[in-house]
Amino acid sequence: MSMREGAARKPAGNESTIDLTPMLDVVFIMLIFFIVTSSFVKEPGVELMKPQATTTEACERGTIIFAVDSRGEIHYDKNRVSLDRAMRLAETAKKEAPQANVVIQVDRETPAFAVEQLIDELRPMLTAPPCISTDDEV
Template sequence: MLDVVFIMLIFFIVTSSFVKEPGVEITKTEAVSTGACERGTIIFAVTALGDIYYDKKEISLDNARRLAEAAKKESPKANFVIQADVDSPTGVVSKLFTILKPLMEGSPLCASTEEAG
């Protein structure tokens, strides 16, 4: 019986996918209308200073494409999520969107916001 439990534990560990948090605190904008983002697990964050974070590390805009391609190969069905601070420069968010758009393969790009309330 114990062998079966260990085999099940190993199976669930091997088949599960883990969310890589961006690792930075940001103040999200409040959304008027919201909807759940299906399978949104590839998360990039843009701070108020325009710094981009992925997997708890600050990255350059040039490295964002390489990291996004690697993450998409690891989780092909996952969507991209951009968490942008209220005061983040729109130019940086726009450039990040431009980098991620070719990798989305018809799936929507999600923006992480605070619920209105």
């Protein structure tokens, strides 16, 4: 018996193997799909004591988030920004996500004029009224 004849023989018994390659292909395709279609929210990065509200409505597609702290300083993506830079950042974020709305998080001690200035600055690029983030009444 030659070596080739011995190598061509299958081992005795009924051994079968499962090919996992198609399953891994599907898993990787799903992973790529979820990574590509997900949107990441940029948190403003400042701790706020939000005011309470008796009536609230959910803000649809609110993913451009600014925060105005108790000193009237504006924060975006964990950085303090000036009023004119807030407009440029909002325009850039709007290009990335055209359906996104602006959400403004405020502190209980935030001066009203600071929020008004921010809204006035962002008004030209707004497609819907900005949402003000609050806590539910307890």
